[in-house]
Amino acid sequence: MKRNDLYSKEEKLFQDKNKIYSVQSVKQIVYSTDIRDFGQVAKSVPCQDVCPAKTNIPGYIRAVYEKRYGRAYELNRSANILPGVLGRICSRPCESACRHGEPDNGISVGICHLKRSCADLKPGSHRIIEGLYAPTDKRVAIIGSGPAGLAAAHDLAILGHKVMIFERLEKPGGMLMYGIPEFRLPRDLLMLEIKNILRLGIELKTNKAIGSDISLTQLEKEYDAVVVATGCVTPRKFDIPGEDLENVHKGLDFMKAVNEGQTPFAGDKVVVIGAGFTAVDCARSAIRLGASDVSINIRKTIEYMRIDETEKQEAEFEGIKTYSLIQPSKIIGDGNKVTAVEFKRTRMEKIDTPPYRISIPIENSQFIVPVDSVIAALGQTPDEAVVSREIDPLACIYCSACIDVAPKDCIKMIENIFVNPDGTYGRYEETEDWSRVVSIAIDNANCIRCGQCLAVCPMDCISVIKTELIEIDT
Template sequence: MRGEHVSPQKTDSSQGSSQGGVIHYSDDPRDAGWVKQNIPCQSACPAGTNVPAYIRAIAEGKHGLAYEINREANVLPGVLGRICSRPCESACRHGWSGNGDPVGICNLKRSAADMKDVGHRITERLYAPTGKRVAVVGAGPAGIAAAHDLALLGHDVTILEREERPGGMLRYGIPEFRLPRTMLDIELHNALRVGVQLKSGVTVGSGKGATRVSTLLADFDAVLLATGCMAPVLLPLRGIPDGEDLSRHCQDVEYGLDFLMELHRGQNKRVGRRVAVVGAGFTALDCARVAKRLGGQEVTIHLRTSEEYIPVTSEELFETKREGIRIKGLRTPVALRTDENGRLIGVEFIQNRLGGWRENGRRLATPIEGSEFVENCDTLIIAIGQKTVNDFLDMRVELDRWGNVRVAENGMTSVQGLFAAGDYVRGASTAIEAIGHARQIADRLDTWLVGRKRRRVVSMEPVPAPLREPAHDFIPRQHMPTIPLPERQQLVREVECGYTQDLALEEAKRCYLCDLRYEINVDRCIYCRACIEVAPRNCIKLVRDVEIRPDGTHGALQETREWQRVAAIWIDNNECIRCGACFKVCPVSCISITRNHFVTVDG
């Protein structure tokens, strides 16, 4: 018996590896369960990015390879390396209690894009043409990702985009000082170059001159809606009729989504000396930082709860504060204050106290009766969220209780052949979530079109020796260099500079390489305990049984101290730091190492 299960039932596919071993492919659920359970960063990534593999490539100086590994999953690595919400870092095993700070996964993603050779050639696996035609409505991150994948799978794909240029919120919602348009343009070109036809300046809707969805369904084999959340959530205030747009009530009030989109369409935007931003997400922070660059002298972000509960990265919050923007919590706006000419002079708030927890994991804010107060301001920017718009549809489509389109398990709406993906289905989220969901829907749409599913199996590649040293566990997290504060007046000057070669190498060394699977072959083990004694942590255990859950993941270990009851010497991956000490000390070479990850093969 081996310390960790390796399925005896493999698929017939195998090939030689660069290290001289044989790569095996397994469709056993226990091997798939191992990957899901033991690579927490990859499991947390909505796009399923093979994080350890690309970080290892960076450590080896193979930035082009690292970039390609990223593109297999997230399509736009140079973009996401700058603006991703980083769910992988929250899950990183290096950031668990007692292990230090999580690895700078997002910063390393960017370094792969920045440091690849100028002449790097992108290689992608193309399937034979299927003869099927798909229309994708919307060229935001979800539409781009889905179109890219569907084109790779052999379908003839056309994107229809109402704006003059592709990118969606990446281009029109995120400031250039966070996302340079040169990088965005390059990666969009690379995503569409596989044969996707882009038709920009095309409105899909039911109005005069618009292209109707029903027409697309008649002309194409399938239609995918990826229009995102393009309407701001309105702020209810005292004295304003329900559902009325505040920006029409007072010229000094703007909604954050419109504010950013108009700016990036080329309109001249102005703000007053004192700017109040209401909101708690990336859009609110972006609006505040833009307002500062447009001349706002006193820019303040107002939160219903407190900054420790808002869904933004600590780095973005830190840079926002560094730029002189104040953040005030525990307040909800209840009314506008205007002068006799109707110009804004302030916002009335009510004080809150923290309550319990909402269903989405966010903290509740409970208003305190009689605690109203006024904050003076000349400009109010409201950035409390976005919602989907469905009035462009010329047919009835089933919606959920939030007004988002409802899709079946295969990604199809209640209309035959009409699919939907990204924020248009799930509500406002992040770019990586939109890309991840769109890729899932594209896979299911492909299955519907061709009548079979491309299979995902586990690749297990032998690794001849440990790839990590114990000393790497003590390398501190490398912080992202930024430009000095006096140089941040421009809207287009990128604030983050990117890692240097040395910083990228040091940060890459920190990764635990959780895709490496250390196993002990009990049939060869002589029970000398050398591996247990040399282990830097309690990572090698004597067990008499291991729970295997229905999904293939491992459950509880039943440890024992009685040798006659030992069924396996088990390497606990939650404790293992892949230092290789056990591998090096074993006198009978009963410990093996394999690199495990998902690959897709034709069904």
């Protein structure tokens, strides 16, 4: 079939073993740079518009319908390099935006499971084909083999650079390998997709910690560029009495132990504190370790949990209870071991700035819950100690979520930052070209302190401190 023939006829026949079926072919392809067209597409295809990777969702659904699973997989992989992984753990913002879920249209399409199906059903003989650039003789070191590090390595290798990944743990994958339980993400699938990336000639060195095994300064000397993709690996703390007692686990540490094949102590009655995916993963893992009474405890109400409806249903199906409008105030122990948690009840209160609804502790509302173990799944923050000196802002991972919500032109895309003689950061050069961005900066002169950027930042990169000048007569 000639390429031109694809667009000259209205219909083509496709044969798959003993089945013959037809699909409507594309009659014309038109490319546009008009911003009005992008706006119209966003309205017409809201599922793709809300997808963080802007995956061609209608395209791969069509390919799945046509039983061209390899093609559907490639359409997914062109937007994200781990389609099979995302088909199992994605939070599915596309499905809540799906037009089929609008009133009188029925229910949303199962977009995420279709992504999973194309990864599972593509032929075993399917070969991934990528357009490679000529070698550049440039060498790039990447610190961290999580999703960000793998994606950076893949794209840099495509562009012709020689890439080396340094991973401090035994296996690659970062949070995918050590933070998510295997019953949600099979490890053979994860390793297959990682190998599909490494096959481009990317080298991987595991058990190599930056700072102890090799210094950042040494990497800078040996490589033309260094990408720091260490992720968020430092668990947040309660900052309440008793959190250092035995059998009080940090959520990420608990999951890491489980995923390494260990059996951290759970006991019979387990209290999980947290409202995200890690909290649910910890609770479901505790059930598999033999606990019979597992609960998830949250400060707000269930609709504010940072998980999708599927995760809520899975937890409920496994007998995990969710208690809302409570927060821990003290962890109680007998000797060094935890025996109970003191909670305070909370209430929801409206405020005028993001996140608009906050939880407020209610005085004199304490009550005691006996426990065998406590798991604090409060989220994680970046670990700046991963490297041997302060992380350079030019090497950080960034996104544009804050720019998208800023009501004023106060968040700048930066292509160069100058350092003052005293070592402090000086003036910066702005850019409108996203491909040249090396950092994001807030222009304090134009910032109105609305808090929108703080609310949408997925990595807690932004902090706002309220200051006041008060004059006191003496």
